Amino acid sequence: MxxxxxxxxxxxxxxxxxxxxxxxxxxxxxxxxxxxxxxxxxxxxxxxxxxxxxxxxxxxxxxxxxxxxxxxxxxxxxxxxxxxxxxxxxxxxxxxxxxxxxxxxxxxxxQAQRRIEHSPTGRAVGIDLGLNAYYVDSDGNTVENPRHYRKAEQRLKRLHRRLSKKQKGSANRKKARKQLAKAYLKVSRQREDFARKTANALVTSHDLIAYEDLKIRDMVRNRHLSKSISDASWGTFLQWVKYYATVHAIPAIAVPPQFTSQDCSGCGTRVKKSLSVRTHICPACGLVLDRDENAAVNILHAGLCILFLMAFAGTLGHRGTSESSENASGQSAATRRSPRRKASKWAG
Structure with a gap:
């Protein structure tokens, strides 16, 4: 040392x-x-x-x-x-x-600044993460869940059994432990690669992304779903979404997850349903939609509202300092009004 x-x-x-x-x-x-x-x-x-x-x-x-x-x-x-x-x-x-x-x-x-010139698409999207499909977006598109760990689970169990039969301290045990570590490393890299490529494709094809602010650490306490949730690696995916959104200079908005699956995306009526019910049927307006797609539309609506409120709050803050020509950061009035125009475009 x-x-x-x-x-x-x-x-x-x-x-x-x-x-x-x-x-x-x-x-x-x-x-x-x-x-x-x-x-x-x-x-x-x-x-x-x-x-x-x-x-x-x-x-x-x-x-x-x-x-x-x-x-x-x-x-x-x-x-x-x-x-x-x-x-x-x-x-x-x-x-x-x-x-x-x-x-x-x-x-x-x-130490380098990474900036990618984002090509505007005029598209905003909300995504609902899941286990049957990796995510469903507000346009009805789905991304298949790769289930990397589930596919490798039998081989991992076999390697675990092989390791347990080796004598402790022997060279054969070291070889078996190395084989097991390589198998786990492969699964980890598959998850990382899938999350990164999927996030990049999502960001490059949209100008705004809204997603649920999930408490994944609390969700994995469910002993029936913990393995599947960990296998999906939602946290890694959302980290890459936020990273690429920063690089492309587009908004990625976290939305509270409460009632996104229960509320009707057509009229706002709260329709209570269990997790086993996969189709949203609204008795008020008659809307029939896939449960996850309905949630994705609600997430998009909530994200647009949050963006509009953030822009409106920024405009109010500027009005409070309108007596001076520049604010504390040196920005003029013309530079502070641009976010509101963007928000109004999304709201329309």
Whole structure:
């Protein structure tokens, strides 16, 4: 440990203090459920360097660690289009070595602004996440649930049985444990890849996205649905939706999930139904619609209302400071009225 670069040791301490601070912050804010008590591990699977202790060769294919740990020079293998050599060395702020089940990986944290020129489509959408279908949108389109874990479950059980039969401490047990870890890693990567590609396709084809602000941590407490909810990986998908929405500079609005499936999207009448009822039938207006599509339409309506209220509140704030030519951030009146015009277009 003494031979490790001082900034690498500091980065490890920073992560520990961040976990402790986050725990006490959750306690002070009285966050419901688990507070995230820090879990300190004896053996870490990663080491992180900041701006010293490493040197990237000019070809961008070799990385040399210059501290006393004896890591030496590593050959970088990856996609040449995403090579870190395309960035100036001054923009590389952190370098991390991570151990996975199938080998070692090098991660680079690069300081760069990513902005994608979004092509306007004039389309707004609400999505209702589910288990039968991954999600149903307000236009009636569905995305199939891939069920990565369910498809790999039999093989995982077989590998678990094989591991349990090996003698502890033997080389065969290490091999069996490595095979099991690789199988779990494959499922994890499949989930991540699907969530990322699906979120990217959703954002690039719409100008506004509304989704339910689900409490997934509370939902997985249902012992009948917990495995399926975890397999769907909704949290990862929503993280990518919010990320791509930020990159494309379009609004992604979280909507309270209460009564989105019960209220009629045609007239607003509350029609109570159990989870087993998959068709919405409104006795007031006669609307017959798939349950999830009805919820997606309600989510879109709620998202548009929230967007309009946010724009209206911003306009009121500007009116309160109309006596001066500029507000505290230096914006003029012309720049503050643009969000309201956008909101009125969506409301229409």
């Amino acid at each position: 003494a031979l490790l670069n001082s900034q690498a040791r500091q980065a490890s301490a920073d992560r520990a203090w961040a976990a402790i601070s986050r725990f006490y912050e959750h306690c002070n804010n009285k966050k419901p459920g688990k507070k995230g008590y820090p879990r300190f591990q004896h053996d870490n699977r990663s080491v992180e360097y900041k701006t010293t202790g490493w040197k990237l060769e000019p070809d961008g294919k070799h990385l040399t660690f210059t501290d006393g740990c004896g890591i030496g020079t590593l050959r970088l293998v990856g996609n040449e289009k995403q090579s870190v050599a395309t960035f100036p060395v001054q923009q590389i702020k952190r370098v991390r070595i991570v151990k996975r089940a199938d080998g070692y990986y090098c991660q680079f944290c690069v």
